[in-house]
Amino acid sequence: MTKHEFEVAMTCEGCSGAITRILNKMGDVKFEIDLPKKLVWIESDKDVDVLMTALQKSGKEVKYNGTK
Incomplete structure (x- = not known):
């Protein structure tokens, strides 16, 4: 599975x-959220566009x- 990093305005x-x-x-996704850094790491085989749309x-x- 690929691990993707997203910056989310949390x-x-x-x-x-x-x-x-x-x-x-x-x-079917594993994820970590770092609220102070406003980062979300998602481990998934799903397409980046699918993950982005969900977020x-x-x-x-x-x-x-x-x-x-």
Whole structure:
């Protein structure tokens, strides 16, 4: 599985909670959230566009930083 890094404009626990709920619904993804650094790492075989679209459902600004 590929590990992707995204920068998400999260400001609080509520924001990271929303991201957690969205990613848990996707299934077949492992993820880590670093709220202070506003980073989300997702390990998945899904296409980057699919992951990006899912993260954007949170209403937050999302930037793809590449694979790690």
